[in-house]
Amino acid sequence: MNSAWHNIAWLLRRETMEHRRLLYAPAILGGVVIGLNLIMLAIGLINHTHTSIRIQFESGSVLNALALNLNTLDPGEMADLGQAIALLLLAVLLLFLLAFGAATLNYALGCLFEERRDRSILFWKSLPTTDGQSVAAKALIAMLALPVLYTVAALITGWVTIGTYLLLLLGSGASAAQLLAETHLGATTALTLAALPIYILTIAPVTGWMMLCSAVSRRHPMLMAILVPALFAVLGALGLPNPVWHLLVGQILPTGYTAALSSLGHAGGFQHALALLYRPLATLDLWLGLVFAVACLVGATVYRHRCTTLV
Numbered sequence: 430m431n432s433a434w435h436n437i438a439w440l441l442r443r444e445t446m447e448h449r450r451l452l453y454a455p456a457i458l459g460g461v462v463i464g465l466n467l468i469m470l471a472i473g474l475i476n477h478t479h480t481s482i483r484i485q486f487e488s489g490s491v492l493n494a495l496a497l498n499l500n501t502l503d504p505g506e507m508a509d510l511g512q513a514i515a516l517l518l519l520a521v522l523l524l525f526l527l528a529f530g531a532a533t534l535n536y537a538l539g540c541l542f543e544e545r546r547d548r549s550i551l552f553w554k555s556l557p558t559t560d561g562q563s564v565a566a567k568a569l570i571a572m573l574a575l576p577v578l579y580t581v582a583a584l585i586t587g588w589v590t591i592g593t594y595l596l597l598l599l600g601s602g603a604s605a606a607q608l609l610a611e612t613h614l615g616a617t618t619a620l621t622l623a624a625l626p627i628y629i630l631t632i633a634p635v636t637g638w639m640m641l642c643s644a645v646s647r648r649h650p651m652l653m654a655i656l657v658p659a660l661f662a663v664l665g666a667l668g669l670p671n672p673v674w675h676l677l678v679g680q681i682l683p684t685g686y687t688a689a690l691s692s693l694g695h696a697g698g699f700q701h702a703l704a705l706l707y708r709p710l711a712t713l714d715l716w717l718g719l720v721f722a723v724a725c726l727v728g729a730t731v732y733r734h735r736c737t738t739l740v
């Protein structure tokens with residue numbers, strides 16, 4: 430057992446060395462977002478140095494001002510300002526979610542296909558590792574490492590971005606405690622971290638399916654990964670049962686997370702949001718999805734053992 434975990438750890442190092450750009454992408458994306466925000470802030474300060482600036486709450490343009498005495502705002506306007514600042518974090522999270530989807534798609538569809546195409550699989554099979562260990566290492570990268578990296582990078586980027594705005598707003602006379610209370614930044618961050626294990630479980634079926642397509646497909650794994658769920662979607666449109674479509678696509682969107690976020694300001698607060706977030710654990714769909722993911726990984730392992738080339 431220790432030898433198996435040692436081999437998997439070694440294979441994980443191999444994956445990180447082969448896909449460095451994939452793992453560095455969250456930090457690069459975060460740096461770009463922070464840099465663009467700093468540039469926009471600098472331009473805003475330069476353009477409005479000698480200009481009268483006001484906040485228009487009716488039109489929804491809440492962050493039109495960077496030099497403003499916020500002590501004159503009533504509680505309702507302060508709440509609107511807090512919500513606008515909180516939207517910055519949600520926008521960053523959405524951006525990183527899209528980037529994570531693209532990175533996972535690229536890695537999961539190529540991790541087993543590329544080594545057959547360039548025949549490097551022959552070298553890796555000559556090493557004292559099993560096909561199961563190789564597939565397990567790749568699955569850990571796709572299902573664990575990438576979600577954690579992108580989530581942490583998104584939160585750090587969001588906090589740094591919001592911090593630049595908060596410093597300017599606080600310098601204008603705003604109350605730090607009141608602003609933080611209205612934005613729910615702490616609760617949103619905690620909820621995002623709490624949602625990570627659930628989201629990893631819910632995306633396991635589609636990640637496993639893409640890895641199976643990567644192992645089985647001879648030419649275009651992406652085409653295979655899309656066409657089969659699309660076929661089940663057509664069957665569903667005809668009124669026939671389509672469990673595969675639901676397992677692969679229906680659980681990708683973080684609907685439980687958005688519902689939990691929307692409940693933060695209501696009765697029950699954070700505890701109620703957590704209950705909504707972890708509700709999928711009590712559903713059969715989640716566990717069927719995990720069984721499907723394991724079956725896909727087993728299939729990928731068996732096919733990798735039998736086939737070493739695309740021919």
